[in-house]
Amino acid sequence: MPLSLNHWxxxxxxxxxxxAQGYFYCEKKEDTTTFNYFFRTNPxxxxxxxxxxxxxxxxxLSEYTFSESDIQFLKSQGFRKEFLKYLSEFRFSGNVLxxxxxxxxxxxxxxxxxxxxVIECQLIESFLLNILNFESLIATKAYRVKMVAxxxxxxxxxxxxxxxxxxxxxxxxxxxxxxxxxxxxLAGKLFNIPVSGTQAHSWIQSxxxxxxxxxxxxxxxxxxTVLLVDTFDTIHSGIPNAILVAKEMEKRGLRLKAVRLDSxxxxxxxxxxxxxxxxAGLEYVKIIASNQLNEHVIxxxxxxxxxxxxxxxxxTEMITGKxxxxxxxxxxxxxxxxxxKMKLSENIxxxxxxxxxxxxxCLDSSGMxxxxxxxxxxxxxxxxxxxxxxxxxxxxxxINHLQMEPLLFTVVKKGQVVVEQKSPDxxxxxxxxxxxxxxxxxxxxxxxxxYKVGISEKLMEVRQALTQxxxxxxxxx
Amino acid sequence: MPLSLNHWxxxxxxxxxxxAQGYFYCEKKEDTTTFNYFFRTNPxxxxxxxxxxxxxxxxxLSEYTFSESDIQFLKSQGFRKEFLKYLSEFRFSGNVLxxxxxxxxxxxxxxxxxxxxVIECQLIESFLLNILNFESLIATKAYRVKMVAxxxxxxxxxxxxxxxxxxxxxxxxxxxxxxxxxxxxLAGKLFNIPVSGTQAHSWIQSxxxxxxxxxxxxxxxxxxTVLLVDTFDTIHSGIPNAILVAKEMEKRGLRLKAVRLDSxxxxxxxxxxxxxxxxAGLEYVKIIASNQLNEHVIxxxxxxxxxxxxxxxxxTEMITGKxxxxxxxxxxxxxxxxxxKMKLSENIxxxxxxxxxxxxxCLDSSGMxxxxxxxxxxxxxxxxxxxxxxxxxxxxxxINHLQMEPLLFTVVKKGQVVVEQKSPDxxxxxxxxxxxxxxxxxxxxxxxxxYKVGISEKLMEVRQALTQxxxxxxxxx
Numbered sequence: 001m002p003l004s005l006n007h008w009x010x011x012x013x014x015x016x017x018x019x020a021q022g023y024f025y026c027e028k029k030e031d032t033t034t035f036n037y038f039f040r041t042n043p044x045x046x047x048x049x050x051x052x053x054x055x056x057x058x059x060x061l062s063e064y065t066f067s068e069s070d071i072q073f074l075k076s077q078g079f080r081k082e083f084l085k086y087l088s089e090f091r092f093s094g095n096v097l098x099x100x101x102x103x104x105x106x107x108x109x110x111x112x113x114x115x116x117x118v119i120e121c122q123l124i125e126s127f128l129l130n131i132l133n134f135e136s137l138i139a140t141k142a143y144r145v146k147m148v149a150x151x152x153x154x155x156x157x158x159x160x161x162x163x164x165x166x167x168x169x170x171x172x173x174x175x176x177x178x179x180x181x182x183x184x185x186l187a188g189k190l191f192n193i194p195v196s197g198t199q200a201h202s203w204i205q206s207x208x209x210x211x212x213x214x215x216x217x218x219x220x221x222x223x224x225t226v227l228l229v230d231t232f233d234t235i236h237s238g239i240p241n242a243i244l245v246a247k248e249m250e251k252r253g254l255r256l257k258a259v260r261l262d263s264x265x266x267x268x269x270x271x272x273x274x275x276x277x278x279x280a281g282l283e284y285v286k287i288i289a290s291n292q293l294n295e296h297v298i299x300x301x302x303x304x305x306x307x308x309x310x311x312x313x314x315x316t317e318m319i320t321g322k323x324x325x326x327x328x329x330x331x332x333x334x335x336x337x338x339x340x341k342m343k344l345s346e347n348i349x350x351x352x353x354x355x356x357x358x359x360x361x362c363l364d365s366s367g368m369x370x371x372x373x374x375x376x377x378x379x380x381x382x383x384x385x386x387x388x389x390x391x392x393x394x395x396x397x398x399i400n401h402l403q404m405e406p407l408l409f410t411v412v413k414k415g416q417v418v419v420e421q422k423s424p425d426x427x428x429x430x431x432x433x434x435x436x437x438x439x440x441x442x443x444x445x446x447x448x449x450x451y452k453v454g455i456s457e458k459l460m461e462v463r464q465a466l467t468q469x470x471x472x473x474x475x476x477x
Numbered sequence: 478m479p480l481s482l483n484h485w486x487x488x489x490x491x492x493x494x495x496x497a498q499g500y501f502y503c504e505k506k507e508d509t510t511t512f513n514y515f516f517r518t519n520p521x522x523x524x525x526x527x528x529x530x531x532x533x534x535x536x537x538l539s540e541y542t543f544s545e546s547d548i549q550f551l552k553s554q555g556f557r558k559e560f561l562k563y564l565s566e567f568r569f570s571g572n573v574l575x576x577x578x579x580x581x582x583x584x585x586x587x588x589x590x591x592x593x594x595v596i597e598c599q600l601i602e603s604f605l606l607n608i609l610n611f612e613s614l615i616a617t618k619a620y621r622v623k624m625v626a627x628x629x630x631x632x633x634x635x636x637x638x639x640x641x642x643x644x645x646x647x648x649x650x651x652x653x654x655x656x657x658x659x660x661x662x663l664a665g666k667l668f669n670i671p672v673s674g675t676q677a678h679s680w681i682q683s684x685x686x687x688x689x690x691x692x693x694x695x696x697x698x699x700x701x702t703v704l705l706v707d708t709f710d711t712i713h714s715g716i717p718n719a720i721l722v723a724k725e726m727e728k729r730g731l732r733l734k735a736v737r738l739d740s741x742x743x744x745x746x747x748x749x750x751x752x753x754x755x756x757a758g759l760e761y762v763k764i765i766a767s768n769q770l771n772e773h774v775i776x777x778x779x780x781x782x783x784x785x786x787x788x789x790x791x792x793t794e795m796i797t798g799k800x801x802x803x804x805x806x807x808x809x810x811x812x813x814x815x816x817x818k819m820k821l822s823e824n825i826x827x828x829x830x831x832x833x834x835x836x837x838x839c840l841d842s843s844g845m846x847x848x849x850x851x852x853x854x855x856x857x858x859x860x861x862x863x864x865x866x867x868x869x870x871x872x873x874x875x876i877n878h879l880q881m882e883p884l885l886f887t888v889v890k891k892g893q894v895v896v897e898q899k900s901p902d903x904x905x906x907x908x909x910x911x912x913x914x915x916x917x918x919x920x921x922x923x924x925x926x927x928y929k930v931g932i933s934e935k936l937m938e939v940r941q942a943l944t945q946x947x948x949x950x951x952x953x954x
Contacts, residue, residue, distance in 0.1 A: 005482065010663040013636050015674030017662065022676070022697045028683065035679070073666045118683055125677075126660075129637035130644060159490050160606035161803040166643030167607060183603075185494065186487040189550045197492030199499070200602075202512070202810040205818045206505065206595055209950055220499045232821045232947050263827060320802035326638040326793045333679040341682040344709045350740055470709050473686055 009066035009087065010073065012126040017074065020119045021083045028118055029086075033336045034356050035121050037112035037132060039105075039329035040349060043140050043321065047448025048438060050143050050431055051111055052176045053135030054101040056169060058417050060127055061092055092120050096412035099359070101422070102139075102176060102431035103407060104438055106451050108390060109359045109372055111329075113408060118336065125331045133329040134166065135173040137321040141295075142177020143431065145318060147443060148299040153180035154312040155196055157290060158319025170319045175424035176431065179318070193424050198226035198260065210237055214245040218256070225249070226258045226288060229273070234264060239273050243280045258286035258310070266291065267305040274308040286310040293317065296445070340462050344470060348391060354466055355459065362402040369438050372407075372453040373399055379456055381406075387454025393464075397454060486543035486564065487550065489603040494551065497596045498560045505595055506563075510813045511833050512598050514589035514609060516582075516806035517826060520617050520798065524925025525915060527620050527908055528588055529653045530612030531578040533646060535894050537604055538569055569597050573889035576836070578899070579616075579653060579908035580884060581915055583930050585867060586836045586849055588806075590885060595813065602808045610806040611643065612650040614798040618772075619654025620908065622791060624920060625776040630657035631789040632673055634767060635796025647796045652901035653908065656795070670901050675703035675737065687714055691722040695733070702726070703735045703765060706750070711741060716750050720757045735763035735787070743768065744782040751785040763787035770794065773922070817939050821947060825868060830932065831943055839879040846915050849884075849930040850876055856933055858883075864931025870941075874931060 023029050042049050066074075066087045074084060094116020105111050112132065114121050145154055156174040159167045171179075171187035181194035188195035199217055207213035210232060218225045227245065229238025239259065246256035259277070261269050266289045277285050289301070290313035301307040316322065332352045333341050340354030356377040364370040373387045381404045389395035411419045422430075441449035455463075500506050519526050543551075543564045552561060571593020582588050589609065591598050622631055633651040636644045648656075648664035658671035665672035676694055684690035687709060695702045704722065706715025716736065723733035736754070738746050743766045754762050766778070767790035778784040793799065809829045810818050817831030833854040841847040850864045858881045866872035888896045899907075918926035932940075 010666055012662055013634070013660040013674050014662050014665070014672045015660065015676055018674060018698060019676050019680045022680065022694055023683070025697050026693050031683065033683065070666070073662075077665075077672065122677075122679060125679075126636050130639055131641060133638060134641045157490070159488075159603050161610060161805075162607055163640035163643030163797065163802070164608060164611045164646035166640030169641035183490040183492065185489055185491050185550075188491070189487055189547070195491045195554065197490050197495060199492055199496050200599075201820045202599060202602075203496045203499065205810045205820060206500070206508065206510065206813050216503050217499055220502050221495060316803045316805075320640065320797075322802050323800060325640070325797035325799050325802040328638075328793075333682045336683050343678045343682065 006063050007067040007070060008060045008064045008127065009070045009090070011060070011130075012123060016123050016126055017079065019122050021079055023118050023122065024083045024086060025080075031118040031337055032116070033118045033121050034334050035114045035125070035331050036110040036334050036353070036357065037114070037128060037329060037331045038108055038110050039133070039136070039327050040107050041328055042107060043137050043324045043327050044144060046140065046144065046445070047442035047451060048104050048106060048140075049136055049327070050139040050177060051099050051103045051105045051132075051136050052101055052139035052173045052427070053132040053169065054098055054411065055421055056135065056172070057128055057131045058411065058419070060131065061096075061124060061412065062417060064090075064092055064124060064127070066090060090120070090123070091415060092116065092124060092412075093415040094120055094412070095410060095414065097408040098411045099407045100409065100430060102427040102434065104369070104431075104434050106372055106453050108353070109374055109453050110357050110408065113357065115356070129329055129331055131169065133327040135169050135176070136329070137324060137327040138170045138173035138318065139177040139431075141318050141321045142174040142179050143435065144295040144445070145298060145314060146178030148295050148302065149178075149312060152302070152309070152311055154314055155179060156182040156184065156318060157313040157315040159184045161316040162319040167319065172424050174318055176427045178428055178431075179314075183313075191424055198224070199228055201228065201231045204228060204231040211241045211244060214241050215248070218245050218249055218254070222249070222252075222254050225254075225256050226260055227256065228260045228262060230261060230263045234261065234269050235272055239276050242285075243277065243282060246282050246285055247280070256282065256285050258288045260288040260290060260313070262291050266309065267301055267307040270301075270307045270309045288313060290315065294322070340466055342463060342466055344467065353390065353455065353459065354462055357459070359407040360404040361407055362399045362404050363437075364402070367403075367437065369451070370402065371397060371399055372451070373404065373456065374453065374459060375456045376459050376462070379458055384456050387456060388460045390453070390455050393460050397452060483540050484544040484547055485537045485541045485604065486547045486567070488537070488607075489600060493600050493603055494556065496599050498556055500595050500599065501560045501563060502557075508595040508814055509593070510595045510598050511811050512591045512602070512808050513587040513811050513830070513834065514591070514605060514806060514808045515585055515587050516610070516613070516804050517584050518805055519584060520614050520801045520804050521621060523617065523621065523922065524919035524928060525581050525583060525617075526613055526804070527616040527654060528576050528580045528582045528609075528613050529578055529616035529650045529904070530609040530646065531575055531888065532898055533612065533649070534605055534608045535888065535896070537608065538573075538601060538889065539894060541567075541569055541601060541604070543567060567597070567600070568892060569593065569601060569889075570892040571597055571889070572887060572891065574885040575888045576884045577886065577907060579904040579911065581846070581908075581911050583849055583928050585830070586851055586930050587834050587885065590834065592833070606806055606808055608646065610804040611798075612646050612653070613806070614801060614804040615647045615650035615795065616654040616908075618795050618798045619651040619656050620912065621772040621922070622775060622795060623655030625772050625779065626655075626789060629779070629786070629788055631791055632656060633659040633661065633795060634790040634792040636661045638793040639796040644796065649901050651795055653904045655905055655908075656791075660790075668901055675701070676705055678705065678708045681705060681708040688718045688721060691718050692725070695722050695726055695731070699726070699729075699731050702733050703737055704733065705739060706736045707738060707740045711738065711746050712749055716753050719762075720753065720759060723759050723762060724757070733759070733762050735765045737765040737767060737790070739768050743786065744778055744784040747778075747784045747786045765790060767792065771799070817943055819940060819943055821944065830867065830936065831939055832936065834936070836884040837881040838884055839876045839881050840914075841879070844880075844914065846928070847879065848874060848876055849928070850881065850933065851930065851936060852933045853936050853939065856935055861933050864933060865937045867930070867932050870937050874929060
């Protein structure tokens with residue numbers, strides 16, 4: 001993990017440790033088990049989710065150990081000697097199958113499958129959820145922005161409104177989703193992503209007047225001069241001063257790169273500013289906009305109002321994944337010692353899918369995403385003709401003769417990470433490639449068409465039999 | 478800072494560094510300046526904000542230096558040699574005045590005032606905002622829960638839905654706001670806050686049946702047995718099995734501590750469960766509830782439905798500060814080299830207050846919070862008879878003869894932290910003390926009464942004169 005916090009053992013919920021101690025003393029520590037990570041709802045009332053965070057998860061998994069001071073802390077919390085000795089030597093030694101980072105995923109299908117002994121599978125739950133839920137949320141948000149911004153670049157400006165150190169993972173996920181750069185310098189260094197930024201109102205205020213502030217900035221940063229024009233009065237001061245400085249720069253063979261609008265009606269001001277710049281012969285000077293932006297505002301600006309904005313800086317809403325603020329991903333036991341396991345629930349949508357599984361993406365004849373099918377690992381996809389709705393088994397759909405791609409790949413084998421690291425922009429390229437195959441009706445913001453995810457008849461049978469036996473056991477009590 | 482990330486120099490926005498380099502080469506690096514941190518809106522449509530994060534901010538400030546590898550990174554970004562040398566020796570050497578952590582604060586009043594040279598004041602902006610905005614958001618959220626939960630304890634269960642490492646600061650802030658403990662073990666260790674937790678559905682699933690799982694847990698953790706009763710069927714399986722185990726524990730001289738409900742209608746199930754437990758003579762077994770809780774749901778459960786719930790576990794909504802996800806705090810230059818500075822804006826509510834200031838809390842005759850008054854530092858509070866509305870100067874209110882308490886205290890002097898560390902629960906005690914003085918009409922959730930914050934006539938005059946001179950300068954152009 002990039003942070004120098006290099007023992008991650010305590011980055012977990014207390015109950016993972018109480019359960020682990022329980023498994024230890026119940027002689028269950030060699031029990032082999034399978035857990036699935038999945039989410040139940042696409043964020044932002046959208047039609048898909050961008051899976052992100054895998055690489056950060058794998059880094060923490062590799063460093064998921066307990067330092068001497070961690071052990072001392074747990075001792076002070078009443079954990080017992082033999083168990084603490086076990087923890088002091090702990091390393092994850094299981095297998096992880098995962099969707100590729102940047103993959104388009106849908107509710108209720110396994111995104112990640114963890115196999116190992118029950119203690120190791122249990123202990124990693126909290127940080128797995130913490131990282132994958134959050135990065136997937138932000139990558140999805142950023143990709144929604146990307147869909148409306150299209151070829152206009154946008155930058156993550158969110159550090160100041162981010163949820164503390166969550167800023168780090170968020171800036172990475174924003175680039176996976178499509179941001180071209182971040183203002184967060186530490187994230188830039190840690191994750192090798194481009195950083196950018198120019199000046200704040202305080203720069204302007206620190207000079208006698210706005211024109212002096214603009215001149216000084218252009219002198220110090222001649223190759224990358226972006227002028228913030230709204231400190232006093234955008235139309236009567238900011239833009240005229242920027243034009244003056246641009247003309248002075250031209251005399252020195254330089255070019256003003258852009259002006260930035262950070263308040264007021266961005267459609268109105270961008271049109272005014274564009275006109276003034278063009279009339280001064282400064283067609284090449286770009287207009288950057290910031291201030292409370294999100295995918296809906298940007299769509300309105302670009303599509304409904306034809307605002308001549310060339311680039312965006314996006315803060316609060318992208319870095320915090322507003323309005324959702326969290327993806328509802330969960331991590332559930334699906335098998336122990338070869339026996340399928342599931343959770344019933346008072347809430348029908350919280351019932352889980354038992355067994356070891358693989359997810360297949362079924363493509364239509366033009367190669368577009370058509371259905372996802374969840375099969376038991378030992379099923380042969382070419383033999384599965386029909387899939388069922390996971391809640392209403394009578395609703396079935398044929399997947400006969402469709403091309404099927406497995407989505408889960410081994411990323412950790414016996415505790416060793418077996419996939420190469422990819423930079424966030426490369427992961428974004430993969431996302432772009434995949435998103436191009438997702439039909440538009442799943443991408444729209446309002447009432448997106450629900451992408452169908454079904455389960456094999458065999459999986460349905462396993463679930464029904466298990467449900468029946470749990471119910472009988474309860475009645476027999 | 479508790480994380481071993483011990484050079485925090487890059488935890489900033491890129492533009493702070495481009496501006497700092499600009500100040501450096503414009504010969505402004507000795508300019509003295511004052512910045513104010515304030516927010517513009519109370520979160521959650523509420524009537525107040527709990528200020529939190531000061532201690533974490535001060536720790537990062539103390540470690541705000543650049544490592545050799547940070548300097549190398551900045552070199553790769555094009556920063557220049559002399560400036561990088563300056564950064565490599567950088568340490569904050571200014572003063573910070575701040576409200577006490579746990580103080581009740583209101584929009585537009587300075588919460589923190591930073592004084593120093595323009596470079597140091599600028600560089601710290603981003604992480605100051607990052608930490609203070611987020612911890613204040615979460616402490617406020619948690620205190621809203623506390624107001625409805627009253628003497629019933631609630632625990633932070635949010636790690637799995639938190640925004641990455643933001644979980645750490647959030648768990649601390651939740652305890653400041655009133656959470657009795659956290660599930661986040663690392664936060665427990667770092668911030669010395671109580672940790673708690675019991676078992677998940679996976680524990681239940683890992684056994685042959687629910688009763689075996691309950692028995693095993695009670696055996697391993699006899700002093701702290703809380704049983705999760707909704708894995709299969711709360712009423713027909715979970716509660717009856719918990720009663721059975723409680724009775725078995727009684728025979729061994731032990732007591733089942735509680736059952737936990739985690740799905741379904743919590744009002745309905747808690748009443749059913751209470752009745753079943755009581756009928757079995759288990760009046761002492763408590764009921765803990767979790768699942769999508771927030772202050773509104775808890776109020777409905779306790780006040781409207783008399784649900785017999787004794788404690789709560791709160792996840793997503795508290796740890797992410799839903800629905801706001803961010804506090805809109807900003808950090809603005811108010812003075813440079815003794816001259817007051819301000820920002821006009823296209824948005825009237827974004828206009829700032831110039832000068833060095835102090836905030837006074839005016840108490841009514843019964844000692845309750847009545848008004849806050851923002852004065853220039855050199856004003857004597859006893860000589861200020863009237864304060865004005867900051868936007869509508871014709872709206873005035875008398876503060877004559879009121880008792881006035883200053884809210885901002887020196888916490889950093891010439892770069893040295895001069896306040897002692899306090900544990901989060903002690904900060905909560907202070908919050909409780911202060912919140913008791915805030916009239917109820919500011920505490921209600923729906924349309925809370927707006928607490929009045931005014932500015933002195935002298936501050937109003939400074940602002941008006943400055944606005945005038947900026948406008949004249951623009952017209953003269």
